[in-house]
Amino acid sequence: MKARPVSMAAALAVVTAAALVAGCSSSSKGGSSAASGPVKLDFWGWxxxxxQVVAQFNKSHPDIQVTFDKTASGTKGGYTKMLTAAKAGNAPCLAQVGYETLPSFAAAGALEDVTKYASDAKSQFAEWTWNQVSVEGHTYGIPVDTAPMALMYRKDLFAKYGIDKPPATWDEYAADAAKVHQADPSVYLGDFGNDAYNYAGLAWQTGAKWFGTGNDQWQVSLNSADNQKVATYWQGLLDKKLLKTDPSYDPSLYKDMADGKILSDVNAVWDAPIIASSVKGGAGQWAVAPMPVWGAANPAYGNDGGSATAILKGCAHAKEATEFATWMSTDADSVSNLIKVTGIYPAATSGLSNPALSAPDAFYGNQVIYDVFKAEAPHVATSWQWGPTMTQTATDLGDGLGKAGTGGTTLPNVLADVQGKTVAGMKQQGLTVAGG
Known part of the structure; x- marks a missing residue:
């Protein structure tokens, strides 16, 4: 029997989904609806x-009190913990869930349908971000942010190696990478890590697709011509030894940045504060420039991330949980904190005029770095679609990227391998898939 087509994920077609949460109730976490006193909600995230946002909310909402429990990041165990708790019937009401993973949570039956509570908030968000928290017309959370990508770079070291301005195109990036490495073989323009979602942003920029639906089936196209274009470009730089290959977000990466061995990073908006807190001694020497593009005449940029505050299955106080999630993404003070500390680019339209986006950043030489992301955002495609098995796809791709970085395989071969494994995994879940 064919799986029916869906807007974001074929998640709900998985036969075993309902069994996951049968009889689940998070009243032990969310508080009994008959209990006196404030409604109590647990919130898991990283x-x-x-x-700080939770503390702000609790101060101004005495009738709803939220406890934030910090977990490992989603890909490093946080998501597994959430899904295990949902299966056991003791999940928190609220969870930080990336857009890329929300379809997998839907497939696992781990999300609470809060459409009736969330519908009034829909007009406050960019339409494409609302689509990221909805499956087949049902809403399971509130969008928090988007993640346009840019080039974070050491402006002083660019000047040292004769780079007068940051590369505007990928051709210029390759030329600058060769120039730097020729001047000093121990120095690299950038790093090629093993983060599957950063790589997804590079594919997103090119107009490539990974997943789609049509004719009552899924299409998987990780190995398409557009995707091979991206793989061939980066493989060319790896073949010439023009990139460092520290693992993504590893201490070795930030040490090499601090030591002047890696001069830039192509990454999402939220990476800016990570670099600022992780690279010691670099304050005032870094800057942010637009992500290099394939064609300067018609620039397009990538997106690496974005997340929702999701309501997990069995939440006894879904209305209050949705109220908190909406407040978190739309309240001016909350959004200001998320911009300054978390490094988000707001999904709420009101957040785009938040004064925190206009604040100079001392680490980046007092540059108003969000001006770069504001200019890019209208040129990020909004049609990208995630698949229902992203946990597996991301793991397989991340492993392949790491092997390609050390010369164990090539990126075109990695894409072909991940394509096959993704299709097989989806079929194993009972989904109808085109391509192999």
Missing amino acids: APGYD
């Missing part, structure tokens, strides 16, 4: 600044 992003810096979320605890």
Whole structure:
């Protein structure tokens, strides 16, 4: 039997989904609806600044009190913990869930349908971000942010190696990478890490697709011509040894940045505060420039991330949980904190005029770095679609990226391998898939 087509994920077609949460109730976490006193909600996540937002909310909402429990990041165990708790019937009401993973949570039956509570908030968000928290017309959370990508770079070291301005195109990036490495073989323009979602942003920029739906089936196209264009470009730089290959977000990466061995990073808006807090001694020497593009005449940029505050299955206080999630993404003070500490680019339209986006950043030489992301955002495609097995796809791709970085395989081969494994995994879940 064919899986029916869906707007964001074929998640709900998984036969075993309902069994996951049968009889689940998070009243032990969310508080009994008959209990006296304030409604109590638990919130699991890992992003810096979320605890401060919760404290802000609790101060102004005595009738709803939220406890933030910091978990490992989603890909490093946080998501597994959430899904395990949902299966056991003791999940928190609220959870930080990336857009890329929300379809997988839907497939697992781990989300609470809060459409009736959230519908009034829809007009406050960019339409494409609302689509990221909805499956087949049902809403399961509130968008928090988007993640346009840019080039974070050491302006003083660019000047040292004769780079007068940051590369505007990928051709210029390759030329600058060769120039730097020729001047000093121990120095690299950038790093090629093993983060699957950063790589997704590079594919997103090119107009490539990974997943789609049509004709009552999923399409998987990780190995398409557009995707091979991206792989061939980066493989060319790896073949010439023009990139460092420190693992993504590893201490070795930030040490090399601090030591002047890696001069730039192509990454999402939220990476700006991570670099600022992780690279010692670099304050005032870094700057942010637009992400290099394939064609200067018609620039397009990538997106690496974005997340929702999701309501997990069995939440006894879904209305109050949705109220908190909406407040977190739209309240001016909350959004200011998320911009300053978490490094978000707001999904709420009101957040785009938040004064925190106009504040100079001392680490980046007092540059108003969000001006770069504001200029890029209208040129980020909004049609990208995530698949229902992203945990597996991201793991397989991340492993392949790491092997390609050390010369164990090539990126074109990695894409072909991940394509096959993704299709097989989806079929194993009972989904109808085109391509192999």
